[in-house]
Amino acid sequence: MDLRDSPGEAAFRAEARAFLERHAPAEMPDYFDDQIDAETFVRHSTAWQKTLYEHGWAAITWPREYGGRGLGPLEQIIWNQELTRAGLGDSLFLVAIGLAGPTIIAHGTDEQKRRFLDPMLQGEALWCQLFSEPGAGSDLAALATRAVREGDDWVITGQKTWCSGGHHADFGILLARSDPSVPKHAGITYFLLDMHAPGVEVRPMRDMAGGAHFNEVFLNEVRVQDASRLGAVAGGWQVAMTTLMNERMAMGGFERLFSFEELIEHAGANRERLDAATRDELARLYTWVRTLELLNARVVTKLGRGEMPMAESSVMKLAVARIVTKVAELGMRLLGPEALGRRGPWQNRFLGAPAIHIAGGTDEIQKTVAAERVLGLPREPRADRDLPFEQLPRS
Numbered sequence: 001m002d003l004r005d006s007p008g009e010a011a012f013r014a015e016a017r018a019f020l021e022r023h024a025p026a027e028m029p030d031y032f033d034d035q036i037d038a039e040t041f042v043r044h045s046t047a048w049q050k051t052l053y054e055h056g057w058a059a060i061t062w063p064r065e066y067g068g069r070g071l072g073p074l075e076q077i078i079w080n081q082e083l084t085r086a087g088l089g090d091s092l093f094l095v096a097i098g099l100a101g102p103t104i105i106a107h108g109t110d111e112q113k114r115r116f117l118d119p120m121l122q123g124e125a126l127w128c129q130l131f132s133e134p135g136a137g138s139d140l141a142a143l144a145t146r147a148v149r150e151g152d153d154w155v156i157t158g159q160k161t162w163c164s165g166g167h168h169a170d171f172g173i174l175l176a177r178s179d180p181s182v183p184k185h186a187g188i189t190y191f192l193l194d195m196h197a198p199g200v201e202v203r204p205m206r207d208m209a210g211g212a213h214f215n216e217v218f219l220n221e222v223r224v225q226d227a228s229r230l231g232a233v234a235g236g237w238q239v240a241m242t243t244l245m246n247e248r249m250a251m252g253g254f255e256r257l258f259s260f261e262e263l264i265e266h267a268g269a270n271r272e273r274l275d276a277a278t279r280d281e282l283a284r285l286y287t288w289v290r291t292l293e294l295l296n297a298r299v300v301t302k303l304g305r306g307e308m309p310m311a312e313s314s315v316m317k318l319a320v321a322r323i324v325t326k327v328a329e330l331g332m333r334l335l336g337p338e339a340l341g342r343r344g345p346w347q348n349r350f351l352g353a354p355a356i357h358i359a360g361g362t363d364e365i366q367k368t369v370a371a372e373r374v375l376g377l378p379r380e381p382r383a384d385r386d387l388p389f390e391q392l393p394r395s
């Protein structure tokens, strides 16, 4: 395991840092600040995406022929770290650049690449992910949204949920069931959906922090041309795997989720509440954070060797969710009981932390991956794997 940047990585980091020092926007509103309206955030995010495009930083891992920088996951991690250092959080273009774009590059027709890729890079089209459904989250292959072929079109009907950014998206990557007569993984087709098409209804869902960042999306006999199908009919599961692999990479970088240094500053500013138990908790968190950094170094080393760190990413995700929660809880404790009656950054972190245990694969699912791939325990029984979807009991 190597804890330092190689000379090539250090050079890339220096180049990224120099670019961000010159061009990072002086002001980027916090997406999770419920005082900022969505339009303002879209405007700032779009302007920043255009700047990235103009200077060749719009997509680190896309091949050069499609307008990317042609670099690997390791450079993506370094770029994410430098963005965090520059005070820039998740971009609204994450689904476009991180998920939809790489999937279209891997599976799209020439026409789809021509039509969709450049507007993503230029900040002209926002995308959302329409995978989860009320009955299909961890078990994504259980999705029930139907796609029925009618001539050159598909007619799509169903309900999607937890669709982040669906309210300002122009397009969505969509999974639907085109053949219920085969086992659940085999009858899924992947589509590129125009979110402004007739029959697409987006309803915001409010989270407990007060924000409305994700949505339910109802699809009522939405017509999608066959030209907007991505990959083979009934080959959607394989295409979705490309998206999910890229999602892991795009979401990587724990630094943007918490800052131990900020917690220490916060503790220093609230010394009167630093009792023995709080100091003990701070010390414990410090050791967790340092352990996480070592785990991260292991992931980075594996990526550097061209290997995919699947089990390590699951363990990291579990650890990150736990640390984010503990940091937020301690941050709130340091503010004292009156913190409950106000809003502020620590309150936002506290209310946002539970989502990290769920998004991108829940804790329990990550534990199953760790149990099977790290500990070598027997695989979970998957009794419904070979049964036709239409014969599965559904609630």
Ligand SMILES: Cc1cc2nc3c(=O)[nH]c(=O)nc-3n(C[C@H](O)[C@H](O)[C@H](O)COP(=O)(O)OP(=O)(O)OC[C@H]3O[C@@H](n4cnc5c(N)ncnc54)[C@H](O)[C@@H]3O)c2cc1C
Binding pocket: 128, 129, 130, 131, 132, 133, 134, 135, 136, 137, 138, 139, 161, 162, 163, 164, 165, 214, 355, 356, 358, 359, 360, 361, 362, 363, 364, 365, 368
């Ligand atoms: C902030 C946020 C943003 C999101 N954005 C999007 C988005 O843009 N697009 C999208 O498509 N989805 C999105 N999601 C949805 C996310 O992918 C799902 O929430 C996640 O996959 C879990 O699915 P679920 O919510 O249906 O929970 P379920 O799968 O129903 O799980 C419920 C509980 O049962 C447990 N469980 C389920 N199966 C097992 C098992 N086999 N073994 C042990 N325990 C199990 C889970 O761990 C969990 O505790 C988002 C979620 C969050 C929190």
